[in-house]
Amino acid sequence: MSIAAKANALWEYANPRKFLETSERVLPFFWIVSTICIVVGLIWGFFFTPDDYKQGSTVKIIYLHVPAALMAINCWLMMLATSLVWLVRRHHVSALAARAAAPIGIVMTLIALLTGAIWGQPMWGTWWAWDPRLTSFLILFLFYLGYVALWEAIEDPDTAADLTSVLCLVGSVFAILSRYAVNFWNQGLHQGASVMRAGAVTGADTEEKVSNVFFYPLLACIIGFVLLFIALVLYRTGTEIRARRIKALQARERVGG
């Protein structure tokens, strides 16, 4: 199959019916595998890894904190991609997927902020500090709120999809700007990225790396969260499509009756 043909195959899912059919077929798989991954990862992480020599058992909140934080950012990226697809190719499924993803992003951001606060209290002695990472997440949370509020405020679905897409694009630029501004504004307590750093997997002995004992259950949790996110987005997009259909049917009925 040529690349162009493959690309065409992807766009087939812009057809709501095709999208619903396929998503319903793959959804059980995503639900089951993500549940297995998260359950295994959490049990493994909570009960079968040693306590950290410095942080004690509080380190184990990492199994919720890191995956949630990763998904909070990736969710915005996904919304950015689907917004672009909507603006360029006008596929309704794409716009609805962005709409469906936003509340999930809010929840992930909240989980990351809350678990971070619970972790920070024993480790740094404070629930909250105006650290760059914490602050950027709070700002990301505000962006999500504005995005969802704009969706809710506009009645016409196409106008709402257009406006929120533009807001998502502009917001992304400003979110990145804020990230650097906040970095400049305050040096932080939070450690740097230590999970996906090259040394983390190979076991190179760096100061802040996550050691293998913690890494594999964490990886299971991350995979679980990714699959859970995909499953939730597919599920919620399906709901949005059906809600849209019900509205269309009701409108038709009013006109006909």
Place this chain on the structure above:
Amino acid sequence: MIALLLRDLKLAFRAGGGFGLGLAFFLIVTVMVPFAVGPQSSLLSTIAPGVLWLGALLACLLSLDRLLALDWEDGSLDLLATAPLPLEAVVTVKALAHWLTTGLPLVLAAPFLGVLLNLPMPGFFWLVISLLIGTPAMSVIGTFGAALTVGLKRGGLLLSLLVLPLYVPTLIFGAEVARRGATGMEVQTPLLMLAGITAATIALLPFASAAVLRINLR
């Protein structure tokens, strides 16, 4: 373009145009701060740059919902959209008019309010400079927010929710310039960043505002 600018300025200055409302708000916020945190002059002079920046930002925000809403209500926005002038130019002129009637008076008033908050002597110059450079960005970003919410019945609160996160970088760098200036530290880095943000928003955001306005006028 000039005719449109003059029209907007005239509308703003005449009765009911709301000119001076932002200024009065800025004054009141500044006066309320000592009531809230106590009258110690050392404390006030520490927080003065930040408070003045925040006050100016909120005063700017207050006047945003009238920026396009009045033209939307009486239909002149539709005329402007069908005029030979590109919509990008229209929103730029609107932002400029907003800056001249809201941003510039705030910049000029800021030093006097700085006296009330016991701003240190070297801080005055950098406060005015940072506001002078930062307020155009606030007007342009605000125009984008106003264009997003123009068709909504109760857009005011939503407008603040949308615009305030976009103000974060401007506020951080602007207040940093004022704060560093007040304590005699070097201000070049945040000043250049602030100027960069302002230049980039003026160059790029009118396109987004015009696109959004077109969607809303559809």
